[in-house]
Amino acid sequence: MKTVTKRNWVFVFLHGFLVGGLVDSSSSSSRLLSVTSKVGNRAVLPCSWKQRLALAPSACHVQWATPADTVFEMHGKDKWEAEEFEGRVEVPEEKLGSGNCSLIISDVQITDTGRYESFMVVDGKTDTKTKVFIQSVKLSVFDHKSFQSRGPGEDLVLDLYTRHSARVVFQDRNSSEWSVLWMREDEHGEQRLRKHPASEQLMMRNLQSSDEGIYKVVDEHGLAVSTVQLSVEENSTALKLHQVLDKRAPTDDAVKSSCSALLVFSVLVTSFQIIHLL
Structure with a gap:
């Protein structure tokens, strides 16, 4: 946790004994915004x-909180962040004065999913402080999913997406068991x-058919970061396409035979029309 000043600790725990109620009643009266992201991205x-305060404080x-903490x-210059968010959250100071109190969460995790509420702490009529509710946001974080196809001898690249990825487990296409490939x-x-x-x-270099299956990247909590279904094809796509086209394409002899038959047919039709006119 970052080193903080004495004054910082005072305002960190200020919300526990602020005098006065919430201005604009409760957060339930505000429209709940929804934000979605994928693990490792920025939300x-x-x-x-400005939508809640007529005058600038x-x-x-500013304070952001979940229902739990x-x-x-x-x-001002004093900042505090929860341990599980350390180094990943910020409110741009240069934008706060103009009204933008948006919370930026970097390297989002599945465990970040939940409801967040923002408040501005303002001076009251006396020497008291009041928390003014600003916005409620629901954050949903999802894992990555993909299907990849490779040929024997090729390489597979797996993205970990985040420094919180802890393990990679593998399930063979013919098995229901999971084995650990990387920690x-x-x-x-x-x-x-x-x-x-x-x-x-x-x-993973030099893939073989036995490498076909499901690769899952999981975090330290065992939650999925990404899932990749790998197919290892014995023949390359280009070779398969060539084979399909080769089956459909007529041979030279077939083309010549077809053209000869068409020519004979045309001559017979023309002869019949001439005879009919005579």
Whole structure:
């Protein structure tokens, strides 16, 4: 967790004993926005405090929270973020003063799915502070799914999408059992899937027909990050296409025979028409 000042801790826990009720009643009266994203991507939860506050606060103090706990809080230069969101959440300070209090979540995870609410903390009529509800947003995070086809001897590249990907498990096409092919904590060990040194990708070289099946990337919670169904074709697509066209294309002899038959037929029809005219 980041080092914070004494003043920062004061406003972090301020929401626990703020005096006064919520302005504009409860968050249930506001339209719930929906945002969808995929694991590893960036999600923006929209927020504009101008729709709730007629006047700009003297000092912008924004808070984002789930029903369970505070996610992010910022008051001037002081910032605080929940441990599970550490290094992944921000409200652009340069935009906050103009009304944009949107929360940006980087490297989103399945566990980030849920309801988020934003508040502005403003000065009351006395020396009290009041939380003003701004916006409620429902975030849904989904895993990646794809189908890939490769030929024997080719390579397979698996995207991990996020640094939170922990393992890759495999299910053979003829089995219901799952086996572990790669683990992050042993990424330098003897594993057939080798991690790229500079990116979140794995590579399996020289594919065989026995490699056909389902590859699933899971996070530290065992939740799916991505699922890839791999098909290893014995013949390449180009060869198959060539074979299909070869079956459909007539041979030279067949073409010559067809043309000869058509010529004879044309001569007979023309002769019959001449005789008929005579």
